[in-house]
Structures are given as C-alpha cells and as structure tokens.
Amino acid sequence: MTKTRRSFFSWTRNLMAAGGVAGLAPAAEAAVPTVDYYDKLGVTKIINAAGTYTALTASTMPPQVRAAVEAAAKSPVRLAELQQKSGEYIASRLKCEAAMVTAGASSALTLGTAACMTVGNRAAVALLPLEVSGLKNEVIIQKGHRYGYDHAISNCGARFVEVETLDDYEKAFTPKTVMCHFFNAAEHGQISREDWVRVAHAHGVPCFNDAAADVPPISNLWAYTLMGFDLVTFSGGKGIRGPQNAGLLLGRKDLIEAATWSSSPRDETVGRGMKVAKEQIVGMVAAIDWFLSQTDEGMQAEFRARAERIAARLKDVPGITREIFVPPLANAIPHLLIRYDQSKVRIKPLDVSAAMRAGTPSIELNPATGRRSGSAGLPNAQDALIVGVWMLQPGEDIIVANKLREVLLKAT
Numbered sequence: 001m002t003k004t005r006r007s008f009f010s011w012t013r014n015l016m017a018a019g020g021v022a023g024l025a026p027a028a029e030a031a032v033p034t035v036d037y038y039d040k041l042g043v044t045k046i047i048n049a050a051g052t053y054t055a056l057t058a059s060t061m062p063p064q065v066r067a068a069v070e071a072a073a074k075s076p077v078r079l080a081e082l083q084q085k086s087g088e089y090i091a092s093r094l095k096c097e098a099a100m101v102t103a104g105a106s107s108a109l110t111l112g113t114a115a116c117m118t119v120g121n122r123a124a125v126a127l128l129p130l131e132v133s134g135l136k137n138e139v140i141i142q143k144g145h146r147y148g149y150d151h152a153i154s155n156c157g158a159r160f161v162e163v164e165t166l167d168d169y170e171k172a173f174t175p176k177t178v179m180c181h182f183f184n185a186a187e188h189g190q191i192s193r194e195d196w197v198r199v200a201h202a203h204g205v206p207c208f209n210d211a212a213a214d215v216p217p218i219s220n221l222w223a224y225t226l227m228g229f230d231l232v233t234f235s236g237g238k239g240i241r242g243p244q245n246a247g248l249l250l251g252r253k254d255l256i257e258a259a260t261w262s263s264s265p266r267d268e269t270v271g272r273g274m275k276v277a278k279e280q281i282v283g284m285v286a287a288i289d290w291f292l293s294q295t296d297e298g299m300q301a302e303f304r305a306r307a308e309r310i311a312a313r314l315k316d317v318p319g320i321t322r323e324i325f326v327p328p329l330a331n332a333i334p335h336l337l338i339r340y341d342q343s344k345v346r347i348k349p350l351d352v353s354a355a356m357r358a359g360t361p362s363i364e365l366n367p368a369t370g371r372r373s374g375s376a377g378l379p380n381a382q383d384a385l386i387v388g389v390w391m392l393q394p395g396e397d398i399i400v401a402n403k404l405r406e407v408l409l410k411a412t
C-alpha cells in the first residue's frame with residue numbers, strides 16, 4: 001500500500017469512528033474536547049454577587065438558552081427570515097404589535113430613534129446622523145431622565161429638549177418634535193408615564209420607554225406597550241438572562257419596520273454596526289421562553305432564600321444588622337444589606353469588597369457597597385455591604401457567606 005492510500009484509509013477510519021460521513025454529524029461533534037478559554041487565556045472566573053452589571057458580563061444564560069445558542073450555531077439560515085419570524089414570535093409572546101431582537105437595549109434606543117425619524121420616509125435613513133436639518137429631530141425628555149444612555153439617541157443626529165413640569169411639556173412641542181423619551185427607572189422627574197403618553201399622542205408624536213433593567217416582574221414585558229408607549233426596550237442580558245449582546249425593541253408595527261431599515265445587514269445606516277448574529281437572535285427567543293416559564297413568586301422566593309442563607313451565616317459578626325430589601329423598580333429583587341459595628345469589626349466596606357475580590361474564588365459584591373449611591377433604587381451604602389444574590393449559581397451563596405464571615409471576623 002502506498003503512503004497516500006494508507007493515509008486515505010486511516011482518514012476514512014477516523015471519520016467512521018467519529019460517526020461516519022453522511023448525516024451523523026452530531027456524533028462527530030461530541031468527540032470535540034471543550035477547551036476552557038478563560039483558563040487558556042488566564043482570565044479569572046468570578047462569583048457574581050453584584051448583579052446584572054455589564055462590566056461583570058451581566059447575567060449567565062440558563063442551560064436551555066445555551067443549548068439553543070449552540071444548536072443555532074450549527075446551521076446557516078436566511079437572516080431576513082430569522083429576523084422576521086423571531087420578531088413575530090416575540091410579539092405574540094409579549095402581547096405587542098411587533099418586535100425585533102437588537103444588539104442590546106442601547107442599540108434598541110438608537111434603532112427606535114432612527115425609526116421615529118424615518119418612518120414613512122425610507123429615503124431619510126441614509127441622512128442620519130449628519131444631514132438631518134430637513135428632518136424632525138427633537139426628542140423631548142424630562143430633565144431628571146437625562147442619563148448615561150443619551151448618546152444612543154443622539155447618535156442618530158437627534159437633539160434633546162428638556163422639560164420639568166407638565167406645563168413645560170405641553171409647550172415643548174414644535175414641528176420638529178420627533179419622539180418623547182421616558183426613562184422607566186428614573187428617580188427624578190414629576191411627569192407620570194400616563195401623562196407622558198397622553199400628551200405625546202395628543203400631538204401625534206410617538207413615545208419611547210427605556211425599561212432596560214426592569215424585569216422582574218415578568219409582566220413588565222407587556223405593561224408599558226399596553227399602557228400606550230409606542231416603543232419599549234428591555235436589555236436581553238439582564239434579568240431575562242439571554243445573550244448579553246442582545247435586547248428587545250417592542251412596539252408599533254410601522255415603527256419596528258422602520259427600525260429594521262436602519263439595522264444590519266443594511267449598509268449606510270446608523271445601525272449597521274449593531275449586528276445581531278443568528279446565535280443571539282435564537283438565544284434571545286429562547287431566553288424569553290425560559291423567562292416566561294418562571295414565576296415572579298418562584299424567583300423572589302429563591303433569591304430571598306439565598307439572601308437568608310448568607311445572612312444566617314453572619315449572625316456572630318459583632319454588631320451586625322442584616323436587611324433584605326427590594327429596590328422599587330430596576331433590579332426589583334431581594335438584595336442583602338449588611339451593616340456591622342465598625343469600632344469592633346475594623347474594616348471598611350470598600351476594603352471588604354477588595355478582600356472578596358482578591359480571594360480565590362474571586363467574588364464581586366454589589367458595586368454600591370461602601371458608596372453613597374448606586375444604580376437606580378439601591379440605598380446609601382456608604383457604611384454597608386450589598387450582596388446581589390440573583391446572578392449567583394447554585395451553591396455559590398454559601399461560598400460568598402463563608403468568605404464574608406472570614407473577612408469580617410478576621411478584622412475583629
């Protein structure tokens with residue numbers, strides 16, 4: 001046998017051993033070893049006792065979602081068909097007229113704004129963001145709702161008009177008004193959601209609600225579109241636990257269609273860089289199925305039980321008080337707030353965070369720990385530790401509790 005023939009036969013034998021040539025691909029793939037690239041790259045895996053913070057990679061996908069992503073990765077499809085059918089499915093599950101998967105809530109803000117600026121005028125899509133002088137481009141917003149995601153809106157060439165009172169709001173409309181924007185978890189601002197929608201609609205202007213971080217409760221996924229908001233966004237990688245680079249844009253059919261005009265794969269649009277791959281689209285749909293299979297009571301009880309288990313292990317720390325609190329709107333799930341007698345336990349909350357981070361495994365407490373103000377709804381924790389329990393994996397609550405106990409008792 002020649003060398004070539006021999007290597008051909010051994011190649012065939014290997015293929016047969018791995019599951020054969022035709023139609024048996026899954027068996028062949030099962031033989032592929034999993035490489036842990038975090039380990040290979042030397043990246044530290046953490047215990048997330050913080051919450052759904054983007055810088056900490058937010059949430060982890062449940063097994064059902066990971067399996068759907070994995071399955072989607074195997075087959076090419078026609079992107080337009082996947083976008084359309086996933087949008088219809090999401091809209092039917094979330095009780096809204098239309099929906100699309102975006103590359104996160106921030107992308108949804110950009111695409112939704114682009115939609116309001118171009119609806120009924122597709123040729124205008126290519127004018128954003130620089131040549132908008134002939135387009136409506138004023139976005140009305142309450143002064144107290146200005147926030148870190150403003151850029152996602154101004155990226156379209158839109159500019160903000162700030163209002164404070166209901167009277168200001170009524171008087172702020174001009175022929176250039178294109179959208180009224182609402183930040184759902186804002187801690188300031190005196191105009192209610194209902195008034196926001198009513199006045200906008202009286203002027204024929206669409207309104208957008210950014211509710212990115214505001215599930216659970218599950219019913220928020222339809223509460224705001226049913227309230228009359230024309231567009232609503234949720235982040236896919238926070239409480240819903242889809243892919244971190246996915247999100248939802250929900251709302252009026254004509255606006256969702258106009259949002260697709262400005263998005264990938266279409267070139268010469270503000271959204272071309274906000275590409276959502278098939279894996280993320282499918283992962284987002286699977287995450288909605290997973291999230292809707294949960295109950296608010298079940299999630300709250302599980303998170304409360306974790307917080308209680310951690311609290312119980314800290315009972316002999318001098319002067320300790322342990323409080324479970326639920327922020328009012330964003331991240332509205334049980335968090336554990338811990339205070340202790342700092343004259344007896346001589347370590348500052350920020351130093352506790354640092355010690356937890358430096359340990360093995362490395363643990364991240366909620367970033368509001370030791371700070372006067374955190375993200376929406378978290379209390380002043382300048383003298384306190386905050387443990388966010390909802391992104392912990394099974395069993396990690398005990399690891400967090402034991403390490404906290406060790407760090408605090410060591411300082412006595």
Ligand SMILES: *Cc1c(COP(=O)(O)O)cnc(C)c1O
Nearest residue numbers: 104105106149212213235236247
């Ligand atoms: C997290 C967040 C966003 C951005 O969400 P991504 O999915 O990360 O793009 C936008 N708005 C608010 C209020 C948020 O909390």
